[in-house]
Amino acid sequence: MPLVGFFIGDVVLLVLGGAALAWGRQRRGSDAVYGATLVLSLVAFVAALAHLLGASGTAETLVLPLGLPWSGAHFRIDALSAFFLAVVDFGAAAASLYAIGYGRHEHEPLRVLPFFPVFLAGMNLVLIADDAFTFLLAWEFMSLASWALVMAHHREAGNLRAGLVYVTMASAGTFALLLAFGLLAGTDGDFTFAAIRAHGPTPVVAAVVLGLVLFGTGSKAGLVPLHVWLPLAHPAAPSHVSALMSGVMTKVAIYGFMRVTFDLLGTPSWWWGIPVLITGATTAVIGVLFALVQSDLKRVLAYSTIENIGVIFVALGLALAFLGNGFTAAAALAMTAALFHVLNHSLFKNLLFFGAGAVLTATGSRDLGRMGGLLNRMPATGLFVLIGCAAISALPPLNGFVSEWLVFQAILLSPALWSWALKLLIPAVGAMLALAAALAGACFVRAYGIAFLGRPRGPEASDAREVDRWSLTAMGVLAVLCLLTGIFPGVVIDALAPIVQAAIGAAMPSQSAIAWLSIAPIAESRSSYNGLLVFFFIVSSALLAAYAIHRFASAAIRRAPAWDCGFPEADPITQYSAESFSQPVRRVFGNFAFRARERVEMPPPGDLRPARFEVTLVDLAWEMLYAPLIGVVGRVADVLNRVQFLTIRQYLSLVFAALVFLLLVLASWG
Amino acid sequence: MDRLSFDIAHLVAGGLVLVSFMLLYQDRLFALLNMFALQAVVLALSVGWQAYVQDAPHLYITAAITLAFKAIVIPVALHRIVARLGIHREVETVVATVPTMLAGIALVSLSMVVMLRVTQGADALAREDLAFALSVVLLGLLMMVTRRNAVSQVVGFMSLENGLILAATGAKGMPLVVEISVAFSILIALIVIGIFLFRIRERFDSVDLQALDESRGESR
Structure with missing residues (x-):
């Protein structure tokens, strides 16, 4: 009761703050607004975390006489909402901290400031809603607030279209959710979640609701083929909002999916995992393939969000499949992996979008083709983004590795299932995930290498300066957390246990008892991972290698070649470009994934025009689904x-x- | 309720439907207006009988209002409008009489089927009244659809409203305020429509609605 009341107070304060800003038209309030949202979000984060760790398993409810007159507005915080509240509010706090510095570069602050707290309020409200009406209201509130933020820079080319596509897809998704809740409530018309839980849908209704919810939340999270708005809308918003939309709002969509499938729909049938697994795996591969061929830094990150959403949905699909077939321990493992990846993605995607925002501030460009050599000019940003890139590429000892490793551990348990469809499907999904993970590595090697290494490709990059301390602090905190959760995954897994216990009825074995901070998802004899050990090994071997290079290689006499292979003064343009780096992947996957066409235009001898090389890529989802529609x-x-x-x-x-x-x-x- | 009062109510309401049919085939405007006045008289009779049967004195007021406005004020006003517009000789034929009458019969049977099935629980008088009222409403709409002249459209609209009054008085417990306000809104509608008729006439030299469409650049 006090916790729910606190969160409602939080929401009300944020909305009132936004309204007051819009009313007052105060242009200089940027620091105050972000300072206030920082404090509010931090307090909310601490409250949610305390609920998650302290009063595990209990739920607090509150009914207010708002909304529909005959039912009122119901609110509830259980372990699942508390976890997502913690993720959302921590992301919001980090974004607020970052925006204290970043927001100063905003040209039209009044287009951002009023909607930012309202957006945060909307996300919080979705997570505490306990009846369908409040849920949908909050969901649409969140969509519209984020839409207003996407439209903040509406004069830039393409942003108007992004806003239109976004609001259309958001409405379609909400409509699907509306139908889903209508079916769930049945003919009684009681829209509280408690009533829905109590009467339990028939198998046919449950199947239809599963499809509708997959559509409704998937369109918000960015599942293929509902992803088309995401790479348009996320980069269009200011960077701290992009971070929130990618890192946090997609998590709210995942919360919606989990709330319906694991809570309201009752016990899953054996096949429920199949559609989720297939869409998840497709999403992961398509998302990362598109991320790999983008040359706009923020679009790379947006497509990578799609990939990570795919990974999370695969894990959720595994949990559904195992749960539907009675393997609760394996389902608990898969769900823990999903929640862990939710947490991780919110950490490193926020970090990377902050980094992209820092690069945008420093260079004024999002085009990878104009960057290069930023590591020398922005060393701190470079280091933090490197950590983020390594984490999102799932490299140990960082956090991304742990959650993806847990997903694969769950996939390896699939032979125990009795259904042949699942037995054949899950290893195939595993193979696709492995492909996606490898391509994600390539994608972020490319993004980091082109932007931060080499030499500047344009005057913007060579004149870049390090960004302010607020932004750096926000990135630093996130980078440290990426490292810490990677090294001490057992702590996180144990913290997630009550959520999994409540949703599935089983939890992973407690990890705190295992010696040396190892984690063992099933049994130590089968597989275990020790982040600390890997960390020490990597640090010591890197130090040794660095020492060896400096001690032996640097001291040796070096002779430079006289002619330098015909490049005595290499131009920066001769470096690998973003497009050339991704060309092999484009060639291999291009035909079926994006119908890539390469065209070389050679002027005839004597003509002084430069030769041109053009690549066209097509989003097949757009061409085959949306264009006909x-x-x-x-x-x-x-x-x-x-x-x-x-x-x-x-x-x-x-x-x-x-x-x-x-x-x-x-x-x-009649 | 005794048999006689039911039969009388049935008779009067049925008479209303009959007059609606007579409205359908009048192709002279003055005859149409007379028929409309007759319909209003029948409606007033029906309402008055309902007031007697239901022992609801306020329905007498409704009957009086109906008689005063619908049977006298509105027909007289429309008469004068038609005379001043000089269109009393006009004959309008959009849809031939026979198909219109057949459509009207089909509509009446449809409303009987629907209403008698839907209102199975209600008492017999209310059921009959509602069925006849729906018939009158549908016939009024049919008239608006099949006529082209603005005056006969107005008459169609008013006769549709007569059906509504019949339905309202058939159901017990309709407050007087509602009926009075409906009656006045109809009066105001008449004034507005009358003004519009003259404006249309001024602009187009005709109250044929086809002229409006032609001025929009579409001749159909």
Whole structure:
């Protein structure tokens, strides 16, 4: 009760703050706003974490006489909401801290400031809602606030389209959720989650609801083929908002999926995992392939978000599959992996978007083709982004490795299942995940290498300066947390146990008892991982290698070649570019993943034009799904447009015909 | 309720539907207006009988209002409008009489089927009343759809409203305030429509609605 009340107070304060800003039109309030959201989010984070660690397993509820008059607004915080509240509010706090510095470069602060606290409020409200009406209201509130933030820089090319696509997809998703909750509530019309839990849907209704929820939350999280808005909208927002949308808002969507599938729908059938696994694996591979060929830094990150969402959905699909077949221990492992990856992705995706924002501030560009050599000019940002890149590429000893390793541990348990469909599907999904993980590594080697290593490719990069301390502090905190959660994963796994216990009825074995901070998901004899050991090994071997190079190689006499292979003064343009680095992958996967076409235009001898090399990439989801859909809508609209120009008598006849038709339906009903 | 009062109510309400049919095939405007006045008289009779049967004195007021406005004020006003517009000789034929009458019969049977099935629990008088009222409403709409002249559209609209009054008085416990306000809104609608008729006439030299469509650049 006090906790829920606190969170509602938090939400109200944030909304009122946003409204006051919009009302007051105070242009200089940037520091104050972000300072206030920082404090509020930190307090909320501590409260949620305390609930998660302290009163594990208990749920607090509160009913307020708001919303629908006959039911009121129900709120509830259990372990699952507390975990997601902690993730959201920590991300919000980090973004606020970052924005104290970053927000000073904003040209039109009033387009961002009022909506930022409102957006945070919307996300918090979704997580504490305990009836369908409040949930959908909060969900739409969150969508609209984030849409306003996407449209903050609406004069830049492409942002208007991004906003349009985003708001359309968000509405479609909410509509699917509306139908899902309508089906769940049944004919009684009681929309509280408690009532939905109590009466339990029939198998057919449950299957339809599963599909609708996968659509509704998937469109928010960015599941393929519902992802098209994400790489447009996330980069369009200011960087701290991009970080929140990518790192945190997608997690709210995952919360919605988990709340419905693991809580409201009751016990899963054996096949429920299959659609989730297939979409998750497709999402992971397609997302990372597109991330690999982008040349806009923030778009790389947005597509990488799609990949990580795919990984999380694969883990959730595994949990559903194991749970539906009665393997609760394995389901607990998969769900722990999913939640762990939720946490990790919120940490390193925020970090990387902050880094991208820092690069954008320093160079004024998001184009990888104009960067290079930023490590020398922005050493601290470079270090933090390196940690983030290593973490998102799932390199030990960082946190990304642990969660993906746990996912693979769950995949390795699949032979125990009795269903042949799952037995065959899950290893295939595992192979796709492995492919995605490897490509993610390549993607971030490319992104980091092109941006931070080598030599500057343009004057923007060579004149770059390190960003302010606020931004650096935010990035530093996140980088340290990436490292800490990677080294001490057992602590996190134990903290996640009550959530998994509540959702599945089993939990992973306690990790704190295992010596030397190792983690062993099933049994120590089978597999175990010790982040601390790996960390010490990497640090010591790196130090040894560095010492050896400096001691032996640097001291040796070096002779430089006289002609330097014909490049005595190599131009920065001769370096690997972002496009050339991804060319092998583009060649291999290009034909079926993006229908890539390469065209070389060679001017004839004597012509002084430069030769041109053009690559066209097509998002097949857009071309095969959305373009036909838009065409159909356009044609239908053309046909219906004629209805706008009827005579009065024809309008009357339409009304009359509709009335008679309805009466006929009524007459033939019984 | 005794048999006689039910039969009388049935008779009067049925008479209302009959007058609606008579409205359908009037192609002269003055005859149409007379028929409309007759319909209002029948409606007033029906309402008055309901007031007697239900022992609801306020329905007498409704009946009086109906008689005063619908049977006298509105027909007279429309009469004068038609006379001043000089269109009393006009004959309008959009849809031929026979198909219109057939459609009307189909509509009446449809409303009988629907209403008698839907209102199975209610008492017999209310059921009959509702079925007849729906018939009158549908016939009024049919008239609006099949006519082209603005005045006959107005009459169609008013007769549709007569059906609503019949439905309202058939159901017990309709407050007087609602009926009075409906009656006044109809009066105001008449004033507005009358003004519009003259404006249309001024602009287009005709109250044929086809002229409006032609001025929008579409001739159908």
